[in-house]
Amino acid sequence: MKTIYLDNNATTQVAEEVLDAMLPYFRDLYGNPSSMHSFGGQVGRSIREAREQAAALIGAQPEEIIFTSCGTESDNAAIRSALTAHPDRRHVLTSRVEHPAVKSLCAHLSRQGYRITELPVDKDGILDMAQYERALTPDTAIASLMWANNETGVLFPVEKAAELATERGILFHTDAVQAVGKIPINMKANAIDMLSISGHKLHAPKGIGILYVRKGTRFSPFLIGGHQEKERRGGTENTPSIIGLGKACELAARNMDTENRMVLRLRDKLEAEILSRIPNSRVNGTGPYRLPNTTNISFEFVEGEAILLLMDDYGICASSGSACTSGSLQPSHVLRAMGVPFTMAHGSIRFSLSIYNTEEEIDFVIEKLPSIIERLRSMSPYWNVGDQVCSVQ
C-alpha cells in the first residue's frame, strides 16, 4: 500500500539532496571541526557554509545562527537566557496556543515563582494586539509568541509584536518552527531578538535545530561546555545534520515560491472539496493569515482517532486534535483556546502537506474521506441519517 503522507507539520521526509549532502560526513569526513589538523578543519569549513546557508534563508548574519539539537532546545534556551539576562524581571508573556516546548516550560517556570501571562485567542485563532500591548510590563523579561501554529497554521503578527516589545526594552522570541521554509522571513527587516527553527520540519533530519540570536542580544547558554558555537552552545557539533540542515535551508530559499504556490493550490483543493462533499464539516482557523500547507478540519459527531485509523487503512497519514489521540482526555489546547465546540473539537483532523504531495494523492483522499466519515456517523448516536442541520453550535 502506498503511503499518502499529509502529516508534514509533525515531521517531513528528508530531501534526497539533503541526504546526499550528509552521507560523506558519516563515512569519510568524520573529523572534529575543532581539531587543529586539516582533516578536522575541512569539516569546520563545511559547517561555516551550512551556517551561511541557514542565515541566508531568514536574512540573518551567519554569526547569529546557533545550531542546537531541536526546536524544543532552541525554545528553552531562548526563554531561559532571557530570564538569566534579566534576573530582576519575573514575568513571561506568551499565548494559550503555544507548542508544548514553550507552554510546558512556562508552566514549569510558573511553579518556580515566575508570573506567566497566556494571552487568549479568538475563534479564528487570532491574538488581540491591544491586549498583548497592555500585557507588556516593566517586569516582563520576555515575550514569546509562535509565528505559525502547528495545529491550525494560523500566523501571529510576530513582527508587529516584536516591535511593540522592543520599544519597551523587552526581549522578543518566536517559535518559528512551522513558519521557516514556508513563508518568507527577513530578520533584517524586523525586531525579533530570538527565533527557533527545527530541521525536521523542513526536510532536514530530526535532531537538529537552530536558535537565531540577534547580534547584540545578551545571551546566556543553555548547554555549558566547550567553546563550540562561540561558547553559546557546548557540545561537539552534529556535523552531518548541520550540513543537512544547511542544504535544506538552501533548497527552501531557492524553491519556496514555486513550492508554496503548488502546495497552496493542493491544500485549497483538498479543503474546498472536503467541505463541499462532507456535511457538517468546517475549518478551524481560516482567515488570510495562514500557512499555505495546513488545514485543520472538524467533522461533527465523529471522533478523530477513529477517522485517523480508518484513513490509516488506506495509507493516509494525518493527525488529530481529539482527546483520544493525545493520550489526555481533553481535546487539543489550541482548539479549546479557540472555543471550538466539543461536537467539533473531538472530530478534528489536521492535514499538512509538503512539496512531495501530488494531485493524485489529494484526489485519493477527497475520494475516500466522505465514506469514512459517513461510516462513522452511521455508528454515532448523535447523527441521524439525512439530518444535516442538527448542529448544536
Place this chain on the structure above:
Amino acid sequence: MWEYTEKVKEHFLNPRNVGEVENPDGVAEVGSIACGDALKLSFKLDENKRIKDIKFKTFGCASAIATSSALTEMVKGMTLEEAMKVTNQDIAAYLGGLPQEKMHCSVMGKQAMEKAIENYKGGPPTEPAAQIICECFGVTEREIEQAVRENNLSTVEEVTNYTKAGGGCGGCHDAIREIIERVRAEAAPVARPKLSNIQKIKMIEETIDREIRPSLKKDGGDIELVDVIGNRVLVATRGTCATCKAADITLKHFVELKLRDFVSPELVIEEVTT
C-alpha cells in the same frame, strides 16, 4: 500510536450489531459528546428472557467502538442476571486486553449494560442522588467506587484511565484519593472457608465449565484443567487458544480473575503443554 490488539482492530473495522433494536425492551445512553465518547445500547429479550437482540451506536475512538461491539457479542443469549455480571475486565479480556489509558471504554460498556437492564426493570433503582465528583466529565462517586472495587485501583491516574474522572482540570484529585482510600479500607480480606484439595478442584472444574469455557468456545478456543498443585492451577490451551498470541493475556486477565472470584483469591494460572 496506540497498541491495539488484532481483536480490537478487527472489531473496530468490522463492528457487530451496529444500530438500534426496534421496539426494545431496554435502552440506555451513557457518556456525552463533551467527554469524547458516548454509547447508546438497546436490547430485546426472547420468550426465555434471554437477550435475543442487542445493538449499539457509539461516538468515540476505535477502542470505544470495539468494546461496544464486543459487549454486544458477549451478552447475546445471556439472561439479564448473567449480563449484569459481565465486568469491564471481561470485556477487555474478550478483546485480548486494552491499553491502560483506554480502560474507560470498557467501563462505559459495562455501565451502558447495567443502565439498559435498569431501564428494562423500570427505571434506575432508588438510590441517593448521585454525587458528581469530576465536574469536567460528570463522573459520580458511585462510578468511581465501583471502578476502584472491581478493578482493584490504587492511584488517581488509574481511576482516570478507567473512568476519566480527574482527567480534566484536576480539581477533584483529592476527592478521588479519599474515595480510593475508603474503598480499599472496606475491601478487607473476606474470610473464606478453607477448601480441601478435592473441593478446590471440583470448584475450579465447575467455574471453567460455567464461567469460562462458553466465552472461549465463541472464538473456537478451549482450555483443559491438567492439575492443581496448592494454589497453582495448571491448564493446557486447546483449539484456537493453543495458537493465539493473546492467549496468555486471556489466561491471566480472564481465566485467572474468574477463578479467583469464584474459587479462591490466591489461585495462579500456569499454562502447560500436554
